[in-house]
Amino acid sequence: MEEEDRTFELSGTVIDAEGNPLEGVMVTLQEKTELTKTNSNGLFKINVLQDDVVIYSLPGYEIAQKIVESDTENLDVSLQKLLIGETLANVAFGTYNERELSGAFSSTKAHDIRKNAVNTIEQALNGTVAGLHSIKNGSQKFGVSNYNFYLRGLATNGSATPLILVDGIDANINLLDPKEVESITVLKDASELAMYGIRGANGVILIKTKQGSEVSSYMNLELKSGFQTPSYIAPKLNAYQYTTLYNEASTNDGRASVFNTGNYLNPTDVYRYPDSDFPDLFLRNDTESAYQNYTFTTGGGNSKARYFFLVGYMKQGGIFSVPVDFSSVNQTYNERYNFRSNIDVDLGKGFELNTKIVALNDQKRSPNAGGTVNNANNSLFASIMSTPANAYPVLNSDGSYGGDAEYQQNIMGILQSGFRNEATKQLTVKAEITKDLGTLLKGLSLNAVYSFENYNSYYNGESTQFAVYELNPDDTYTQYGTQDTKASSFGGQMTDFYNDATFMAGFNYDNTFGDHELKGSVITHQYTSRVSGDNPDYRWFGTSSRLLYGFKNKYYAQVSGAYQGSNGFASGNRYGFFPSAGASWIISEEDFLKNSEVVNYLKLRASYGLTGNDRSTPRFLYRQAFTRANGYGFGNPNGSVDGTTEGTLANPNATWETAYKTNIGLDLNVLNQALAVTVNYFHEKRTDILVPQSNVVPDLIGVDLPVYNAGEITNAGFDAQLDYNKTFGEFKFNVGANMSYAKSNVVDLKETAYRDEEQYRYLKGNPVDSQFGLVATGIYNSQSEIDADGVVSSYGTLKPGDIRYEDLNGDGIINTADRKAIGNYLPEIIYGLHLGIEYNGFDLYGFAEGATQYNIMVRPDEFSSYAYENRWTTTTGTAQSVFPRVSLESEHNSQTSTFWQEEGKLFRLATVEMGYTFPKQVANSLSISNMRLYVNLDNVFSTTTDRENRDYEATSAGYTQYPLMKTFLLGLSVNL
Incomplete structure (x- = not known):
């Protein structure tokens, strides 16, 4: 049957x-x-x-x-109701109920990760988790990180990068598909971070990938396709405007005019007097920068075995084009294939095996414009944006490339003369076995993990040589460069090769004795990383442990820590002990709140401990280095013999930074658990920060002095998260917000001593990320104003139209001694907002992020449209100008100063997604179980700077660097 x-x-x-x-x-x-x-x-x-x-x-x-x-x-x-807070949390070296823990951590789940990200998991972190600063590192990049992460601000003058782990293992997340991820948790306080020893002071980001489930099985196919368009491309001067401005700059410097601008106003010969609109010629139309992403996932299982598989494909187009036939081999794109297999198997007799296999293949292509694909993209974009419109005709009348002695890199010639491919392959394998030892001791289990990750990148390409030709007055051409259309191949291994291996083994204990609960773990771990061109291997070895005690489900205490070391330090000075302690009190379990109709859950917690940061410490400071140097004459006849020079002196006592972390937090659920609030106050004192001895020790011995551990920085603030969820029949509504405030203070970095009248030059007493610059008070409108000030500039002769700076030390000279802290570049306040609505099959999701209390520098180029329209001239003076006089020689106006400073006020509508889930009967009629159609918009809107409308987070993007992109996608999700 x-x-x-x-x-x-x-x-x-x-x-x-x-x-x-x-x-x-x-x-x-x-x-x-x-x-x-x-x-x-x-x-x-x-x-x-x-x-x-x-x-x-x-x-x-x-x-x-x-x-x-x-x-x-x-x-x-x-069904038996769980206690509030019994949700499992992915924390240091394990999984615990949230209500048991006294630490500070924030997390985001798969649902929001999927909607927030386009093709990198880093976008899912941006503004979604309280306490995590994720700042764009310049322009859009193909397949690599363009974010800098800071957890709760900045507490060091060195590397502040958090430790990022995938399923507990060091891993590269650049190529991770967001649909592989189940949750992301950020660990922020000592009770969790101490277990990571000398690697934990900057915080830890834990990414947990999806597992199979014995509850449900599914197969899902998700198809997304759309296009990308630059969010901002800076306007450019045409040939007439450029030559006019150039002549003005030349005359401002006391020189003669260079161009006859009338030739460019109504040119009669476009080859002698070109007006090339390079952005219009070489940047694609919006719809041509295609984006597509296809993913198949399946998961399920039973009590004996569970599985999750993913196969993904993504392709992102570039923005470069040419106005003639364009060979496909020169197209700019990023193409990626992802595969993941997560399997859990019950082997019987208390054994369980978990395996994870990840394979990635990433391909990038760009024109052969020099260096890596991303460098080539930025270099080519910068050429398009910075080459003057009158520099050369793209093509001469005879079809040859235009150019001259100064401009020999014709942009069309670059686009048509070759390409560069980069192929990245990553293989990660993790095997974990767990043995239940309950027959020996109830609640005891043994766990062992081995993992390795291989990452290789190779490049290859083809190039041809091309010449450019300048039209002479006698209608002949002068050739620059060599013309050779025969393609030559190149290739090799890139420098980002690495091979990582991790081994962990230990015991876990979990048992309850009446009102008493006892949990703990002891784990020994070793992490080794072999990096291309850097020998010997990086190695960290240590033991981490945790002991947690609970009483009556409302009082909890825990101690945790690590004894860990690194081979980067001298023998006998490689290991350190990093303890922490924490406690929490579930106040809502007390009789006076237990039956409250308003307060469902109230928890107070606190922790204190220390952890370390060795990322700021150069390797092998304890070893004395000698290098080969210039030779010396020796022998008859005189010959050259290699010499040896003593390098920087060794510091055998060099060690890691030590962070003393305090956290006090509160968790609150009210209104029948509809509203959840989490608030944390934190304070950190970072000591043993590396500082240069040359600041305080005279340089008399003829050899460089080493850095040493003597600096101190404090950092304090708070973070908060709020979520509200409510259902009214078919209408579901959720809204949330997170915010964090962090402010650092330099206590002592052993700075160079300054005179009493120059105390403003110290970083001490200011945030560690302070920008130093001159204090501007306006623009000189006349020579008499300059004479009245009685100062001279070390950056050029002062003339009307120059910026007026304060002479802070009163010596009559404007120079580096007049620089002071004028602002900080890292936002002290960051926040995120999200909104979700579902009704009768329709859903809407929106996410926004923001930052404030920071400063940015926006200095338009002297030959930009902004400078042309707003510059100082002898006729307009300062009444209409907000840009100083233009000059070809003086560097006075280009100095970092408050004149170019703007207050950071970022607000970005990062994601909007609108979808419709078809009725079940419609899906069933198509022999599927569920179908959803949606539209996703990424990087929808962002506030812009007062000058030139640049992005507050990436001021060079679309200006001198490859632009940030807006993405418009149509998606279909089908459960088979």
Whole structure:
């Protein structure tokens, strides 16, 4: 008999422990896609076979199972409610219930990760987690990181990069597909970070990938396609404007005019007097920068085995083009293939095996404009934006490339003369085995992990040589460069090769004795990294442990820490001990709050401990280095013999930075758990920061002095997260916000001593990320104003139209001694906002991020449209100008100063997604279980600077660097 003939329909009711019906309970069949939900009376119906396993799940309740034994069976069940806060949290070296922990951590789940990201997981981190600063590192980049991460601000003058782990293992996340990820957790306080020893002071980002489930099975195909367009391209001067401005700059310097501008106003010969609009010629139309992403995922399993698989493909087009036939080999793009396999198997006798296999293949292509693909993209874009419109005609009248002695790199010639490919291959394998040792001691288990990751990048390409030709007055041409259309090949290994290996083994303990709960772990771990061209290997070895005690589900205390070392330090000085302690109190479990109708959950927690940062420490400071240097004459006849020079003196006592971290936090759920609030106050004192001895020790011995551990910086602030979720029948609504404030203070960095009248030059007492510059008070409008000030500039002769700076030390000279702290470049306040609405199959999601209390420098180029329209002249003076006089020689106006400073006020509508889920009967008619159609917009809107409308987060993007991109996608998600 066919399987369908043996299917029968059963019904049931789901209630809670008090007998109340539960609405919205997901009822599924193990290893099948069949599913249904209970109605307002807790009733459901489902088609089953004999021996099917029915799974009942509802957030906030324990999962229940029931085996179908006959076609007359009743599927009624009662679900036990979980205690508030019993959600599992992915933390240091394990998974614990949130209510048990005293630490500070924030997390985001797969649902929001998928909607926030286009093709990199880093976009999912941007503004979504309280306490995490994720700042764009310049322009858009193909397949590599363009974010700098800071956790709770900055507490060091060295590397502040957090440690990033995927499933507990060091891993490269540049190529990680967002749909592989289940959750992202950011660890922020000592109770968690101390377990990472000398690697934990900057914080830790834990990325957990998806696992199979014995509750439900699924197969999903997601298709996304659309296009990208630059969010900003700076305006350029045409040939007449450029030559006019150039002549003015020349005359401002006392020179003669260079160009006859009338030839460019109405040119009669476009080859002698070109007006080339390079951006219009060589940057693609909006719809030509295509983007596509296709992903297949499947997951499921039962109590014996669980699985998750992903296969993904992504292709992102570039923005370069040419106005004639364009060979496909020169197109700019990034193409990626992702594969992941996560499998959990119960081997019997208490053994469980978990394996993870990840394979990635990333391909990037760009014109052969020099260096890596990303450098080539930036270099080519900068050429397009900075080459004057009158520099050369793109093509001469005879079809040859235009150019001259100064401009020999014709942009069309570059685009048509070759390409560069970069191929990155990454293979990651992790095997983990767990053995239940409950027969020896209840709650005891053994765990062991081995993982390795190989990362290789190769490049290849082809190039031809081209010449440019300058038209002479006698209609002949002068050739510059060599013309050779024969392609030559090149290739090799890139320098970012590495091979990582991780081994961990230890014991876990989890047991309850009446009102007492005891959990703990002891884990030994070793991480080794072999980096191309850097020998010997990097090695970290240590033991981490945690002991947690709970009483009556409301009082918790824990101690944790690590004893860890690195081969980067001298023998006998490689290991350190990093302890921490924390406690928490579930106040809502006390009698005076236990039956509150308003407060559902209230938890107070605190922690203190220390951890380290060795990322700022150069390797092998303890070893004395000698290098080969210039030779000396020796012998008869005189010959050259190699010499040896003593390098920087060794510092055998060099060690890591030490961070003393304090955290006090509060978690609150009110209004029947609809509103959840988390608030943390933190303070950190970072000591043993490396500083140069040359600042305080006279340089008399003829050899460089080493850095040494003597600096101190403090950092303090707070972070908060708020989430509100409510359901009104078919209408679901959720809104959330997070915000963090962090301010650093330099206590002592052993700075060079300054005179009493120059105390303003110290970084001490200011944020560690302070920018130093001159203090501007306006623009000189006349020579008499300059004479009245009685100062001279070391950056050029002062003339009317120059910026007026304060002479802070009163010596009559404007120079570096007049620089002071004028602002900080890292935002002290960051925030994120999200909104989600669902109704009758329709859904809307929006996410925004912002930052404030920081400063940026926006200095337009002297030959920009902004300078042309707003410059100082002898006729306009300062009344209409906001840009100083233009000059070809003077550097006075280009100095870092408050004149070019703007207050940072970033607000970005990062993501908007609108979707519709088709009714179940429509999906079933197509032989699928679920289908959703949606539109996704990324980088929708951003506030811009007062000057030139640049992005507050990446001021050079679209100006001198490859632009940030807006993305418009149409997507289809199908559950098979």
